[in-house]
Amino acid sequence: MVLIKKDIVYDQSKNLKTDIYFPNDTSSKTKILIFWHGGGWFRGSKDDLKKIGIHLANAGFMTLIPDYRLAPKYLFPCAHQDSDDFIHWLLNSRYTDEDDIKNIVQIGASVGGNMALYLAGKYGFPTVTWSAPLEFSNWIKNHANTIPSKDGANELGLSDPHQIREAFYKYFTLAYIGSEDNSLLEKIDASNFDFSNLKQLKMINSADELTPLASVLDFIQFLASQNHEVELLVIKGTGHAMDYAQDYLDESLDFLYQTIKRQDKA
Known part of the structure; x- marks a missing residue:
């Protein structure tokens, strides 16, 4: 069974909310997963992702799916600011312990992947991106x-x-x-983010999709030039982000599990 708490306000002034999916065996050792939805920064909502939230909670993660302000009413940098504000709220909320920053991982779909990269570089959260636009x-x-x-x-x-x-x-x-x-x-442009604290990163992209594969390969080269570790999985077809989500959700979780094991051994 998964306990779902909906519409938890994380920014009162902007009326921004998150849904939280709690696994049945929540404990002080429970890992935290943030899922950033896509939608081109102009559409998309946490309310569309109940099935994924339940799946992630059943996999053992306390899962948070936040909303953020959308264009064209709210232009750059609003969504990126909201993602950063959400992290500050989470780390100071009753849902985390004092040292839980090391227990946070992320999955970002499409533009949510761009935002997840921004946060991964800043906070060091192990991250999986699905078709993140980069350039x-x-x-x-x-x-x-x-x-x-x-x-x-x-x-x-x-x-x-x-x-x-x-x-x-x-x-x-x-x-x-x-x-x-x-x-x-x-x-x-993802190559202009600060990746000083980047840790484990896995990127998933289709061979011929919305996110140009050439930009992904350029970004991988950019990270390699900074001596960062990154895995890239290129899958056949034209699917973008949520198009292949169900087929690669478990693979994404396997990667995050492995990062957790590596951190626990460190």
């Missing part, structure tokens, strides 16, 4: 002729899957940034 500033420059659209097939009459994905990539990026200001776009 924006040069991508926007190189796609000046792409018309942004969240539904390129119906809105623009596009039939090429790559063009549809490119239109959507540009749409959600500009929806969050609010402009093509390169100095702002660079701030969500």
